[in-house]
Amino acid sequence: MHREIDTLILTPDDMGRIDHDAAASGLSSYGLMERAGQAVAAAALRRFPGALRFAVLCGPGNNGGDGYVAARALQEAGAAIAVYAFGDPATLKGDAAEAFGCFKGPVFALADYAPRVGDVVIDALFGAGLSRDLPETVIRTINAVREKVLPVLAVDLPSGIDGRTGQVRGRAFEAVATVTFMCRKPGHVLLPGRMLAGDVEIFDIGIPGRVLARHAGHSRVNTPALWRVALPTETSATHKYVRGHLAVFSGGATATGAARLSALAGLRAGAGLVTLLSPRDALATNAAHLTSVMLKPLDSEDDLAALLEDARLKTFVLGPGFGHMDKARHYVRRLAETGRQLVLDADGITAFRDDPGSLFQLFAASDTRLVLTPHDGEFARLFPDLAADKGLSKIERAQKAAARSNAALVLKGADTVIAAPDGRALVNDNASPWLATAGSGDVLAGIIGAHLTQGMPAFEAAASAVWRHGEAGRAAGEGLTAEDIVNALSGLSEIG
């Protein structure tokens, strides 16, 4: 079943406003903390039945408060515990002070914690409120725990992970699992936070859906439920022209492979027809490798203008192995001016590095017809200021770039973010490490093109393509090549 809280991503700021609102509507904020701490204790007992001792490390804020509740619950369950505090617990405030007050047992200074084999560490030092790099005492503790390779269960977030960005503030615990509350935060889904959070459990502490909805932004984890309705449906009336005609620009004679991968992926991903537009000097090479993909010579803007007289050709992929920067810019202008949809990748992106504004201008005044698929390096060519702003999370960078370019933006990586000009953002989490292989991006561009040409809106076309690409990568398994991803596409069972 699709639960809203399983896909929603809330920033720590959103979460703070939700807390505030929940309390203002009469919900006991200490009650939320009590449920949070109890959930942590339950997860600890369930996951680590053989623990000799739970070392509960409590911080100076509400994350520490959850820790005291968990410590009390573990004690009541008969588990051996030892509690260590960073800072003087007597100075705790509000709910955390109450949680501390309810815990009956000794609390030692964090600096005195000597990790022992058999300990399971409950990390309740810092959660959503981490606002700067970790202090030295905490870093020393993290190092000592990592040195002994002790299992860590993190409360809300592994301490040291910035909940808004997923970046490490100085040092961070590497958790086996993290228990978070209501929704995931960017720190759970963006790298490196995602790797350090381990298995993330989302626990509903009882904040009403209406309060969540009031403050929820437009960020989610990329799942089929979010775009399934936009997928093209197969009916008996489906005709190859109805399923769309995708055209992919090939590079010159020595660089044709990338575009062929895009073209083949487009065909496998459901485009009715796919044509490779090839320079004449590369026709023989391309012809030798193609059967189901059609081939047309194209060397100049005039050739393109003639081609564009066919109104059925609505969707293009330009960039993989393309090579010619001037031609790329001229072709893109023609495509934009004639109202075409375009997936711009690789060299197509680089072609606009000296004047990204001219690209954005071309696609500014219309529905979203452009999909940009940069990796970090290409992103920096089009959006140097956003790439340089280390204060932005990857989600925020993608959102700003999508708004500026009026494009559906696919910011690639193991934590690919797909953003729309209207602010929607999806973080993808089904990619296997094997997907980072030569040609993988060319395949993705082709799948996006296929989805576009079948009539999906740009953002949904991109998001579903990234997801299918991830699934195909998983199906192809370890050691895959880009060809394997293409082949795995048609073997995928029904989406979602």
Ligand SMILES: NC(=O)C1=CN([C@@H]2O[C@H](COP(=O)(O)OP(=O)(O)OC[C@H]3O[C@@H](n4cnc5c(N)ncnc54)[C@H](O)[C@@H]3O)[C@@H](O)[C@H]2O)[C@H](O)CC1
């Ligand atoms: N959101 C919810 O629904 C609930 C959240 N709970 C838990 O509360 C924490 C967030 O609590 P908060 O007090 O805002 O933040 P922290 O405990 O993470 O830390 C704040 C505390 O630490 C100080 N501080 C921040 N950074 C540093 C640093 N680098 N060095 C030293 N000190 C630092 C800061 O000044 C504050 O004093 C959330 O994660 C949940 O675990 C609830 O209990 C349930 C409801």
Ligand SMILES: [K+]
């Ligand atoms: K924590």
